[in-house]
Amino acid sequence: MTTSHSGYIAIIGRPNVGKSTLLNGFVGQKLAITSSKAQTTRHTILGIKTRPDGQLVFVDTPGIHRRGAGALNRYLNRAALTTIGDVDLVLFVVEAGRWTQEDDKALQAIAEAGTPAIAVVNKIDRLRDKTPLLPYLEQLARRHEFLELVPVSAARGDQVERLETLVLQTLPEREPLFPDEQITDRPERFFAAELVREQLMRRYGEELPYQTAVEVERFEEEEGGRYRVHALIWVERPSQKAIIIGERGEALKVAASEARQQMQRLFERPVHLEVWVKVRKSWSSDESALASLGYRER
Ligand SMILES: Nc1nc2c(ncn2[C@@H]2O[C@H](COP(=O)(O)OP(=O)(O)OP(=O)(O)O)[C@@H](O)[C@H]2O)c(=O)[nH]1
Numbered sequence: 001m002t003t004s005h006s007g008y009i010a011i012i013g014r015p016n017v018g019k020s021t022l023l024n025g026f027v028g029q030k031l032a033i034t035s036s037k038a039q040t041t042r043h044t045i046l047g048i049k050t051r052p053d054g055q056l057v058f059v060d061t062p063g064i065h066r067r068g069a070g071a072l073n074r075y076l077n078r079a080a081l082t083t084i085g086d087v088d089l090v091l092f093v094v095e096a097g098r099w100t101q102e103d104d105k106a107l108q109a110i111a112e113a114g115t116p117a118i119a120v121v122n123k124i125d126r127l128r129d130k131t132p133l134l135p136y137l138e139q140l141a142r143r144h145e146f147l148e149l150v151p152v153s154a155a156r157g158d159q160v161e162r163l164e165t166l167v168l169q170t171l172p173e174r175e176p177l178f179p180d181e182q183i184t185d186r187p188e189r190f191f192a193a194e195l196v197r198e199q200l201m202r203r204y205g206e207e208l209p210y211q212t213a214v215e216v217e218r219f220e221e222e223e224g225g226r227y228r229v230h231a232l233i234w235v236e237r238p239s240q241k242a243i244i245i246g247e248r249g250e251a252l253k254v255a256a257s258e259a260r261q262q263m264q265r266l267f268e269r270p271v272h273l274e275v276w277v278k279v280r281k282s283w284s285s286d287e288s289a290l291a292s293l294g295y296r297e298r
Contacts, residue, residue, distance in 0.1 A: 005054035007088035007171035010061060012080060012110060014102035017093045018122040022154040023047045023060040026164060030266060031184050031191070032060045033198035044083060046185040048178050054168050055176040059083050084109055089170050090117040091163075092144075096124045096151065097136055107144055116170065119146045120163065125153040188227075188267060189219040195262045196231045196275060199255040200244070208243060211236045226270040229263065233277045241277045252277070 011019045020032035027047040047058040061080040084090055090110050094103055110117050119140055127133060137149050148166055152159040178185075193214040201209045218230035235241050245252045252275060260273040 002053045003173050004175055005168050005171040006057070006174040006176050008057045008059060008086065008177075009089045009091055009167055009171075010059045010083045010087040010115075011091045011093060012061060012084060013093035013106055014100060017095050017103075018154045019093050020060055022091070022093060022120065022122065022152075022160070023058050025154050025157055025160045026056065026058055027183055029183055030262070031186075033194045033201070035198060035201035048183050048185075049164070050176060050178075050180050051168065054171060054174075055178065056164065056167060056171070057177055059087060080106075081109055084113040084115055087115060088172060089147075089167060090115045091120050091167070092117050092146070093120045093122050094140070096121045096127055097132055099139075111144060117144065117146055118163075118166065118170070119144075119149045121149065121151040122154050124151045125156050125158065189216050191266055192216045192219060192227075192229045192263055192273075193231060195266070196233065196256070196259045196273075198262070199259045200233065203251070203255050204244060208235075208240055211240060212244070222272075226272060227263070227267060229271060229273045231259075231273065231275045233275060234280045235277060236279065236281055238279055241279055244277050 011023055013019050016036070020034045023032045023045070024030050024034070024047075026049050028049075029047075031047050032045055045060045047060060049056045049058070061083045090113075092107060092110055121133075121137065121140070124130070124133065133151060137151070140146070140149055147170055150159060150163045150166065152163055154160065193216045196216075197209075197212070197214045200212050200214070204212075213234045215232045215234065216229060217232055218228065220228045222228055233244060235244065243251075244255075256273055256275045259275075260271050263271040263273065
């Protein structure tokens with residue numbers, strides 16, 4: 001019989017390095033929403049991968065960043081920092097060829113926690129010429145005592161399986177922590193809200209998405225298995241509501257249709273989705289409004 005290794009792995013790095021893409025690649029399902037905008041991830045999500053030789057429980061955290069005041073930003077940083085101290089291993093994700101102050105801050109947090117770490121150098125597909133990769137890896141190795149340094153392309157899946165095997169070997173000998181078939185700790189309702197939020201992140205301007213939140217107020221299974229989902233998009237100003245809805249409702253219709261298709265893929269069943277936009281003043285700077293929208297310490 002093979003020995004079982006199991007444990008918690010935090011995926012840590014500055015915004016936009018590809019943490020969510022990596023998590024989805026490990027689990028083989030789109031659990032974490034992604035976009036080209038920084039700070040897409042607002043919630044900590046568990047992604048569970050069970051193999052015959054053990055179980056990897058990944059914790060995708062909101063990116064660590066330096067700027068930004070306000071309750072939402074405080075929540076994002078706190079969530080990432082708490083996670084680092086609580087896990088068996090950290091995957092520190094960086095972008096090949098790039099090093100910023102925010103990377104530095106994330107690495108400092110890892111060093112302070114003293115949690116063992118593997119450096120994941122992502123987006124190697126972007127390097128046409130691979131020559132600079134070696135000096136980059138050497139420099140990274142000098143910054144911290146990593147267990148391993150692994151270049152990958154999360155988007156293409158290159159080296160992700162190898163990384164997974166390396167990760168498993170570092171985890172303690174332990175029976176699986178979750179049942180075999182479980183792939184996340186979040187209910188389907190949560191993913192419904194996230195998939196609507198993903199469309200907002202992807203479709204609307206640079207600033208607007210950060211001033212919106214999504215709440216699923218109804219999530220029901222109809223006879224025959226179809227899901228009926230009612231989602232509310234909270235914005236801070238009436239002008240934002242007009243932008244999201246668009247002329248004759250076209251913009252929202254397109255966004256909702258894409259979100260619905262993504263839900264059908266994840267839930268593997270038909271989905272009926274209705275989306276409404278409502279104005280609630282300054283929800284993103286108000287701790288109690290944040291809590292009511294699900295941004296709670298867990
Ligand atoms: N070329 C390339 N792009 C990638 C790769 N991995 C991720 N990306 C892209 O990088 C962007 C950010 O990816 P995410 O997975 O959302 O990044 P994140 O680190 O979770 O971001 P935050 O939510 O801001 O913390 C997206 O546009 C991805 O498609 C990769 O291996 N190669």
